[in-house]
Amino acid sequence: GCSKAEDKESDDKTIVVGAGITPHAEILEQVKDVLAQEGYTLEIVEYNDYVLPNTALNDGELDANYFQHQPYLDDFNQENKTNMVSAASIHFEPFGIYAGKTSSISDLAEGAKVAIPNDTSNEARALLLLEAQGLITLKKDAGLTATVLDIEENPLNLEIEEIEAAQIARALSDVDIACINGNYAIQGGLSVSDALAVESADSLAASTYANILAVNAGHENDEKIQALVKALQSEEVRKFIQDNYDGAVVPVF
Amino acid sequence: MIRIENVSKAFQTSKDEIKAVSHINLTIEDGSIFGIIGLSGAGKSTLVRCINLLERPTKGKIFLNNIELTALPPKQLRKEREKIGMIFQQFNLLEQRNAIRNVCYPLEIAGVSKKEAMIKAEKLLKLVGLEDRMNNYPSQLSGGQKQRVAIARALATDPQVLLCDEATSALDPNTTRSILDLLKSINESMGVTIVVITHEMKVVEQICNRVAVLDQGCVVETGEVKDIFLSPKSRIAQELILPKNKGIASLQGKRIVRLAFDGQSSFEPVIANLVLKCQTMVNILGASTEDVGGKAFGQMLLQLPDDELAIARVKNYLDSIGINYEESDVNGI
Amino acid sequence: MIRIENVSKAFQTSKDEIKAVSHINLTIEDGSIFGIIGLSGAGKSTLVRCINLLERPTKGKIFLNNIELTALPPKQLRKEREKIGMIFQQFNLLEQRNAIRNVCYPLEIAGVSKKEAMIKAEKLLKLVGLEDRMNNYPSQLSGGQKQRVAIARALATDPQVLLCDEATSALDPNTTRSILDLLKSINESMGVTIVVITHEMKVVEQICNRVAVLDQGCVVETGEVKDIFLSPKSRIAQELILPKNKGIASLQGKRIVRLAFDGQSSFEPVIANLVLKCQTMVNILGASTEDVGGKAFGQMLLQLPDDELAIARVKNYLDSIGINYEESDVNGI
Amino acid sequence: MEFNQLLPLLLEGIKETLYMTVLSTVFSYLLGIPVGVILFITDKNGVWECKPINMILGIIVNLARSIPFIILLVAILPFTKAVVGTTIGSNATIVPLVVAAAPFIARMVQSSLKEVDAGVIEAALAMGSSPLQIIWNVLLPEARPSLMIGCTIAITTILGYSAMAGFVGGGGLGAIAVNYGYYRYQTNIMFITVALLVIIVQIFQEIGMKLANKTDKRIKNS
Amino acid sequence: MEFNQLLPLLLEGIKETLYMTVLSTVFSYLLGIPVGVILFITDKNGVWECKPINMILGIIVNLARSIPFIILLVAILPFTKAVVGTTIGSNATIVPLVVAAAPFIARMVQSSLKEVDAGVIEAALAMGSSPLQIIWNVLLPEARPSLMIGCTIAITTILGYSAMAGFVGGGGLGAIAVNYGYYRYQTNIMFITVALLVIIVQIFQEIGMKLANKTDKRIKNS
Numbered sequence A: 001g002c003s004k005a006e007d008k009e010s011d012d013k014t015i016v017v018g019a020g021i022t023p024h025a026e027i028l029e030q031v032k033d034v035l036a037q038e039g040y041t042l043e044i045v046e047y048n049d050y051v052l053p054n055t056a057l058n059d060g061e062l063d064a065n066y067f068q069h070q071p072y073l074d075d076f077n078q079e080n081k082t083n084m085v086s087a088a089s090i091h092f093e094p095f096g097i098y099a100g101k102t103s104s105i106s107d108l109a110e111g112a113k114v115a116i117p118n119d120t121s122n123e124a125r126a127l128l129l130l131e132a133q134g135l136i137t138l139k140k141d142a143g144l145t146a147t148v149l150d151i152e153e154n155p156l157n158l159e160i161e162e163i164e165a166a167q168i169a170r171a172l173s174d175v176d177i178a179c180i181n182g183n184y185a186i187q188g189g190l191s192v193s194d195a196l197a198v199e200s201a202d203s204l205a206a207s208t209y210a211n212i213l214a215v216n217a218g219h220e221n222d223e224k225i226q227a228l229v230k231a232l233q234s235e236e237v238r239k240f241i242q243d244n245y246d247g248a249v250v251p252v253f
Numbered sequence B, C: 001m002i003r004i005e006n007v008s009k010a011f012q013t014s015k016d017e018i019k020a021v022s023h024i025n026l027t028i029e030d031g032s033i034f035g036i037i038g039l040s041g042a043g044k045s046t047l048v049r050c051i052n053l054l055e056r057p058t059k060g061k062i063f064l065n066n067i068e069l070t071a072l073p074p075k076q077l078r079k080e081r082e083k084i085g086m087i088f089q090q091f092n093l094l095e096q097r098n099a100i101r102n103v104c105y106p107l108e109i110a111g112v113s114k115k116e117a118m119i120k121a122e123k124l125l126k127l128v129g130l131e132d133r134m135n136n137y138p139s140q141l142s143g144g145q146k147q148r149v150a151i152a153r154a155l156a157t158d159p160q161v162l163l164c165d166e167a168t169s170a171l172d173p174n175t176t177r178s179i180l181d182l183l184k185s186i187n188e189s190m191g192v193t194i195v196v197i198t199h200e201m202k203v204v205e206q207i208c209n210r211v212a213v214l215d216q217g218c219v220v221e222t223g224e225v226k227d228i229f230l231s232p233k234s235r236i237a238q239e240l241i242l243p244k245n246k247g248i249a250s251l252q253g254k255r256i257v258r259l260a261f262d263g264q265s266s267f268e269p270v271i272a273n274l275v276l277k278c279q280t281m282v283n284i285l286g287a288s289t290e291d292v293g294g295k296a297f298g299q300m301l302l303q304l305p306d307d308e309l310a311i312a313r314v315k316n317y318l319d320s321i322g323i324n325y326e327e328s329d330v331n332g333i
Numbered sequence D, E: 001m002e003f004n005q006l007l008p009l010l011l012e013g014i015k016e017t018l019y020m021t022v023l024s025t026v027f028s029y030l031l032g033i034p035v036g037v038i039l040f041i042t043d044k045n046g047v048w049e050c051k052p053i054n055m056i057l058g059i060i061v062n063l064a065r066s067i068p069f070i071i072l073l074v075a076i077l078p079f080t081k082a083v084v085g086t087t088i089g090s091n092a093t094i095v096p097l098v099v100a101a102a103p104f105i106a107r108m109v110q111s112s113l114k115e116v117d118a119g120v121i122e123a124a125l126a127m128g129s130s131p132l133q134i135i136w137n138v139l140l141p142e143a144r145p146s147l148m149i150g151c152t153i154a155i156t157t158i159l160g161y162s163a164m165a166g167f168v169g170g171g172g173l174g175a176i177a178v179n180y181g182y183y184r185y186q187t188n189i190m191f192i193t194v195a196l197l198v199i200i201v202q203i204f205q206e207i208g209m210k211l212a213n214k215t216d217k218r219i220k221n222s
């Protein structure tokens, strides 16, 4: 096993990319053939976790990863004294508030149940979206790592339920409203247009939360990375995204 | 009545088939005490385990009171089994129950109330001399104490039939005697049919009416105890029953007679009278007699004088007082 | 030599403390066969288990060849234990090994090569008559067969000391006899010290030199077998050893004498001569004699006539031919 | 995070962990014991030998054991909803935990029962016991020490699984450790929660083993 | 997804599942058996009674069992890297799987050994066996059937855990089921993979039970 990992690193023709399962891995699948024509083998390693793709990249096990947004990467770099950077922004997944038992935000009653994702970045994003809707206020310094513990004011005494991101769509009927990632919403049978509120594509959120292709500092201009970026930011990929994700995934190139 | 009809049981081992019992036919009358003897490995335990179908015979039928056990569906079989008590060679006590609760077990499953069961169990444990060990677990009991708990357990439900597989093998002579008395008394007072496997010939002499001799899975001899013990026909029975007289090669050709006492009064001085009346020398080569309730049981091996006339006198005398005897051949014993 | 010095063992139960053995002092000489008898629960097994420290005495010391076992660190204790073979009351065979591999076990741990161990084990299993069951597992063996495997296993390493806890309890008389012969022969040929727990008095008579009688954890009597069997002093020993004559109330006041044959030739017709020479009637109340190699062993209970003169004659005669006897009281037996 | 925030979080976590673990274990056993017993008695040479039942039940048990927990959790959501009325929170975790743990426990029970001395079962049969009486009066009591140790093993396994409670918005120490310690790099919180988990497991373990040893009457208390 | 895409995915999944499960089980046992044996023999009344060792080892085992799997996985990353040279893929899954499963197996082994008849151990002691000889020649062989059933239970549990391989980019059927069925809502793929998992478990179970019964010499083959 030892030698294999080093082979990968030194091999200029193989690109190992760690990716979130959906939509990241699916988008990467689309560029495999293009890269193959250029002589590159694209190896996709699927993660359903948010920590290990970064540690693996930092360790040199991966050439790049594609699952996170800039704020999360910054946070990770700071906490772990690592130095990874963005090579390109690829897409954005608008976050929405969807109706469960209660059909509009204004109808929310005292003590209503609100489901939000339980992982760092999605939880903070959901809380920020709730704050933007005037439902709660967060502590000043909470920012992009906000958790339920950072809620300062909660006039309606909303009961916040932290749930696995992919699970929320399945639990919608048990809560009054829920904050759901676009892609999970669609796969869960919802439509982005049904959302009670959504981060818009031209909003600050779109640029902040755009999913990036991250690499170790100094490698952003490697030939193979550049080839990958080029392939990802192509028209074919844009079309694929627009055709397949129904507005839950929006290209940002 | 227990009827064993052409019963065989074979065990499959990786290498070959072991015929533990083969083609056995036996009838055990109600209220009798039936002994089963045989060498180690002769098939005694297997045969008895076939009676209550713990071992399903490979062939043959078992009847209890004319009900064919081998043909019964599980539920009826359970009903019949409730009537059959069994004492196992290895005791098989419930390890996680103390002595008294072990005795309670068969009562509980027979639906007796817990309280009544305890009273009955206590009585039985007293009978077997364990009144002070009732709350001890099997791991805290000695070998003989465990065996006595097993005996008490087998008696708990007042079974119609009692199967005893070496029920006194771990007991000292005193305790054995009191257990045998106990068995005999329940046999007499309640008419319980008892099947006794034992390797102690004394036990057979003392309590059995009939006996079967097993050898290599076959019944080689069966009949009244007094007949078989007086003149065992099969080699195995002779080996088991007759006092072994090894190395009396010098007796070759001498005349030997074996007397069997099956309850004659021992107060009548048989040997002394014989000597005095016949004015002849007899030598007691071996004896195993016991006085039970004023009656003599057991056997005695006498060497007769060489004189034919004297021998005739002795035989006449024995005939006249009604003692069973048999002339035997030194080679045969 | 095994020396047991002031050994006590108490078991703690939830309710009270059970003193299984208390303050026992015994010396067992090298090369002797030492019997231990007593009622069920007397503490026999516990005492023997104390010898090889399977049971750590609560008090007292155990010496083997002047080495204090009770003071040894584990490693040395293991070395000493290798010299002590043991046959357990419950056999304790390895369930997942077949008969021959059970016998191999002690050889394997003593470092004997697998091949040699198999050869030795095979030989031993033949000795105990199991040559055709060597590849069977304990669950496929009868009670007596298991016991014989346990005997073979205990003999495998040619131990200096052999502890037998009811080693023949599951065996028929024939097999018992051959096992006893085997024990006797290894005792004689190799000087093995043997400690025998048994409830069969015949076993003690036949192979033991010395015997200890246990009662409620205490040694109540110890000495040469012929002395103790001739005239047991303690109530327990009398109960165990003497033929029980229940219900001879009518004998009250009659004179009874007990003869002990410890190897006198049985060809000498003792009783017939006695009757003829003394011209008196004697009644054999009970007897248990056996002819071993032309010698008489055992005992006989005679009822003497009421006539004092006749009694004196009888006694004289017995004295003159050198037979041990003892006048006994009916109440005492 | 400050102490006055942390403390209630941890207390809540302990409460929820115990709540989920204990309840799940209880229900898993209520389900697992009968299944394990049936697996044992319907097996070959069992007191109620019945090949078809044994096979079908065995496959169902294997089925439940093969499905990855997270998928099981999703697959039985409608059932969960029907049983506890919600698909989120600790109660909603208990249902899939029970469904996942019960077949595991059934196998543990089956294994414990296999160790009951055949001679004792035979003795009970000879006395005319019905299968139910054998189960109730022989198998379960005789296997009790082994069953208790199995329970100790199971409760720890269930506690481990309960860390997945986070998936459905359930709480408990496991979820706290993952959410704060793992995703948010607050290693101190992680350490504290893990320490608490260890203590809880240690307590369960000690109690379980003590009880098992204490109730085991085969052990000589010398 | 089309069939010609699915098939290689599933074949690869089966291969990886078997690879991870079998290797993890083997290594877990290599580690778990000695630990279980030591836990047993150093326990009260054990053949090598030693309170301190027993306590320390017990706590270590409980520690490893209390840590949620995902946290354990991250905590030992450096160790994983040192052992298999990588932190991604199936090999990287095996290391934490072993670390998580070994203490579980140790407890299972300990429980099996507790069922060995005390009389047999006593007989071995009386013959002067050393603790090592008792372990090797008495405890393990006598507990073999029970250990095998334990192994069957363990292998299924490990197979279940291996579904978490997805966390470290490992593969296998479990990860496929979770990635497609849970995250991508492709229920048909999920069904197929779960069916494959059930079949694999069923095969392990059958083999394990057969072997256990076959090698159990206490069972009368009548």
Ligand SMILES: Nc1ncnc2c1ncn2[C@@H]1O[C@H](COP(=O)(O)OP(=O)(O)OP(=O)(O)O)[C@@H](O)[C@H]1O
Pocket (backbone or CB within 6 Å): B011, B012, B013, B018, B019, B020, B038, B039, B040, B041, B042, B043, B044, B045, B046, B047, B089, C133, C139, C140, C141, C142, C143, C144, C145, C170, C171, C172, E220, E221
């Ligand atoms: N399960 C089994 N598998 C194979 N052989 C067996 C099995 N059970 C018993 N046997 C064999 O069948 C024969 C008869 O056994 P059984 O137990 O009936 O003997 P027994 O007369 O009771 O002997 P003992 O007096 O020694 O108890 C023996 O040779 C024994 O080895």
Ligand SMILES: Nc1ncnc2c1ncn2[C@@H]1O[C@H](COP(=O)(O)OP(=O)(O)OP(=O)(O)O)[C@@H](O)[C@H]1O
Pocket (backbone or CB within 6 Å): B133, B139, B140, B141, B142, B143, B144, B145, B170, B172, C011, C012, C013, C018, C019, C020, C038, C039, C040, C041, C042, C043, C044, C045, C046, C047, C089, D220, D221
């Ligand atoms: N572990 C124990 N806990 C409590 N009491 C015990 C324990 N072991 C033995 N005893 C008791 O100690 C006494 C002596 O037992 P031991 O086994 O030595 O008797 P024994 O003379 O061998 O009897 P037997 O002839 O019936 O085998 C008995 O009363 C028994 O109940």
Ligand SMILES: [Mg+2]
Pocket (backbone or CB within 6 Å): B044, B045, B046, B089, B165, C142, C143, C144
């Ligand atoms: Mg038998």
Ligand SMILES: [Mg+2]
Pocket (backbone or CB within 6 Å): B142, B143, B144, C044, C045, C046, C089, C165
């Ligand atoms: Mg004893």
